[in-house]
Amino acid sequence: MTGTDTGIGKTLTSAILTKSWQGTYWKPFQTGLAEEAGDTPTIGHLTGLSADHILPPTYALQAPLSPAAASALEGVTLEPEHITLPQTTHSPLIVEGAGGLMVPLTDNMLMIDLIARLGLPVILVTRSGLGTLNHTLLSLEALYQRGIPVLGFITNGPESPENSQTLEKLGQCRALHHIPLLPGTPGPDDISQIAAQIPSWDSLW
């Protein structure tokens, strides 16, 4: 699970997909814990799934910064080159990135490089409204250039079928679902309701 930005809806979408597919969630790089509870407990709250569906972060950092910047501040050495995919009881494994694709994990590895190294296919979360064409096509371009398989994109926010159609055409990528702007703070009922509308994992291939 990656996105065109931080705060774009990766965790919300990961909750929906993990619930829908009864899979396993993993956020290997968590930063910003000085200001937020973190994505992993949020997934637990939103999905209501048991602990064996939700793995702990490999790195949990305080500063609301990129993993590279937060780890330098906090004197933590990150070794993304040694990360391997965890064994899971429930598949598929939903791996949430930190921010967008070009976020530095170390001085010489970006989030997109880790995705490529782990051989993970990508679902891209993007906003539905004005500005999404540029951001989404730039992200898709970066993924295609590295030969990373893209299963599709999920738009998040006010409905915009025109943008979804344009992105499918110009991005040569499938619009998997649209997540509407939810009133208030999204909760477990919202997740369950949207999860019921998500295409099956098998239909993505």
Ligand SMILES: Nc1ncnc2c1ncn2[C@@H]1O[C@H](COP(=O)(O)OP(=O)(O)OP(=O)(O)O)[C@@H](O)[C@H]1O
């Ligand atoms: N469709 C929506 N309707 C209402 N609130 C939303 C929607 N999508 C996201 N939000 C809210 O916006 C905030 C950011 O969403 P989220 O945490 O999923 O982003 P993220 O991409 O995972 O961010 P990060 O890069 O920090 O991991 C959250 O408070 C979330 O509840």
Ligand SMILES: C[C@H](N)[C@H](N)CCCCCC(=O)O
């Ligand atoms: C703190 C935030 N919620 C994320 N965990 C990290 C986002 C890093 C973004 C880096 C950048 O693109 O400028």
Ligand SMILES: [Mg+2]
């Ligand atoms: Mg998140």
